[in-house]
Amino acid sequence: MCQDGNLEIGDQFNWGDPEVKNLWFLEKFDIQTLKLYIRNDMYVKLRNNTLKELKVHNCLDQDYIDRQQRLNVDDLELENLEVLDLLNINLDNDQLFNLAKFKKLHSLNISYNNVDLTHVHMVSSLTKLYMRHCGLKNIDQISSLVNLEELDVSRNTDLDLGSLCKLQSLTKLSMNNCGLKNIDQIVPLITLQALDISENQLQIIDSIGQLINLKELDIRSNKQIDIAPLKDLVSLIKLNLQYCKISQISILYIEQCKLRDNVTLSLMQEIFNNLRNQPDLQYVHAVDQTCHNYIIQHYITLQYLKKLTNLNLESCNLVSVYVLRPLINLEYLNISNNKIVYLDANIKEMKKLENFSVNNNLISDFSSLEQHPNYNNLDEDDYRCFNISEQKEPSKEELCKAIKINNIECPNIQLKQIQNQHQSLKTAFNSFKKEINTTMSNARQSKIQFTAKIIHIFQYLNKSEFVDQ
The missing domain is CATH 3.80.10.10 (Ribonuclease Inhibitor)
Structure with a gap:
């Protein structure tokens, strides 16, 4: 039996034991991915003055029990409850009736359930609300939650965001995969410090500079977004640009730069000039x-x-x-x-x-x-x-790739080391060596690296049997 006031899935107990009949000692009750359904009478036993956090995740077998036996928050006598987390347990609005009775409730997660704001908007004490993938279309009632600091309504498509601007205490907003085409309803939220608008259909975000307090921004997977306006986010310290096809580059006032898998993005002079100033x-x-x-x-x-x-x-x-x-x-x-x-x-x-x-x-x-x-x-x-010396004879294509030959340049090649890697490379560079003999001699003595423009590489390598005309 737990001694710290928390009961989680690893703890062993029997609902029939006298000492847990009312679970009077608990402060936290956590059940995740329960294979058997939870009958309503189990929740009714949660009558105490100590329970502050109730978490039940992924208990989907409630489909098979009588509606009268399913969880109803009105049956919970938990006057000190602060955190209620009921993710993906097949809830509907009726089961949330009288949710407002929890006067100390500040965090509510009802994501992945078929619910809306009918009863939620009356819990004025809420500071954190998570309603991912709930089938929301209209959030007008959310304006009454004036104390909200964190809101996650991700994966609710075609949302009417007209009332969002009234949440003037909001510091963290997640709207991942909501079908957004603009951020007009978001920019009035100048208190925002973290914003997730990833996996949407955004292209123009010119007004994002109004979010002067924004520290974290996730705009990954917006296929044609123009990120030039990000230069105005003077407080930004974390930026995620994964999987964006970026049309213009003029950033980066950032501390962490995650530029991975940007299909058309080349980190060239313009972006590096910005990094130099950081x-x-x-x-x-x-x-x-x-x-x-x-x-x-x-x-x-x-x-x-x-x-x-x-x-x-x-x-x-x-x-x-x-x-x-x-x-x-x-x-x-x-x-x-x-x-x-x-x-x-x-x-x-x-x-x-x-x-x-x-x-x-x-x-x-x-x-x-x-x-x-x-x-x-x-x-x-x-x-x-x-180790190339232990491998099979490289092909012509592999040789060219190994020495970084492309249609731009061949930067900082140390020819001496390349030649020692494989006999075939010596042949490929044979004519090239004659023309840069003096440069090679200096490089051997001082180990100075040099950049050879590709026009010169092709001038000599085109004569080699390793490169097609």
């Missing part, structure tokens, strides 16, 4: 983006990002880590799934590095990593890489 930036996640070495080195100017601790450049077409040298405060670095052939010796200067992932690259020499002060604490599975 000296307090701590987190940058730019997975699957075209932000190769030349762009990073010449446009981000990483020496300005002194506070950067978390950097994820997975699958970004990097060919070396030279450009990351200034980031001595990094604690987490993910540069896996790139085309890196050599680990710069200065990686040992990143003395705070605790999590380092560089797998699925072309590195065979890890001696520089072994000099790192935290080397013994690093997980070998995260940094040991694909």
Whole structure:
């Protein structure tokens, strides 16, 4: 039997035991995914002055019991109840009759039930209301809930939002997958600090700059949204742009930048110029983006990002880590799934590095990593890489991909390391070497990296048997 005043699904008890007949000792009662139905007489036993939180989730077998035996909140004698969470238990409006009797109730979750605001709007003490996927169409009655601070009406399509602007205490609003085409009814809520308008049909959000207190914004999966107005959100610290086809880039006043899987987004000069002006930036996640070495080195100017601790450049077409040298405060670095052939010796200067992932690259020499002060604490599975010398003969396409040849440029290639990876690469670069002999000689002596424009690459590689005319 629990001793802390909380009863959860793992606790063992018998409804018939005298000591739990009225469950007088409880402050929290939590049942989740119960396979058998809960008869109404079980709830009737919850008569006490201590219960503050009642949570019942996913108890769907109530379909099979008589309507008179189902849960009715009017039968609950819980005068100190503060949190009522009845997610997905086949509720209807009749079962919420007299909900207003819970004078101390401040949090209500009735998501995934076929209910509306008929009885909910009379609970004036509510500060948090969650009604996801309830089939809501009209929320006019919500205007009486003047104390609401958090509201989630996600997955209710074609909502009439006319009364939303009256919730002047609202700080957190979630309207995921509501079929929104504009945010006209949201922008008057200037107290908002967190807003989720993901998975909608938004394109223009020009007025979003009026939400001057907004700190967190989730606009993922809005296919054609123009994010230029985000530059006016001066308080923004967290932004989610996953799965957006962005038409214009002029941001980012942010602390955390989640730019993953943006199909048409290329992190080029304009966005990096903004990052350069963010000296307090701590987190940058730019997975699957075209932000190769030349762009990073010449446009981000990483020496300005002194506070950067978390950097994820997975699958970004990097060919070396030279450009990351200034980031001595990094604690987490993910540069896996790139085309890196050599680990710069200065990686040992990143003395705070605790999590380092560089797998699925072309590195065979890890001696520089072994000099790192935290080397013994690093997980070998995260940094040991694909060794090209142990694999089958690469194809022409694989060779070109390995040295990052495309129609833009071939940035920061260390030809010496590439040549040592495989005999076939020596042949491919044979004619190219003759023209840059002087440059190669200097690179060997000082280990200086250089950027070779693709026009020069093609000038010589087009003569090679490895590249089609």
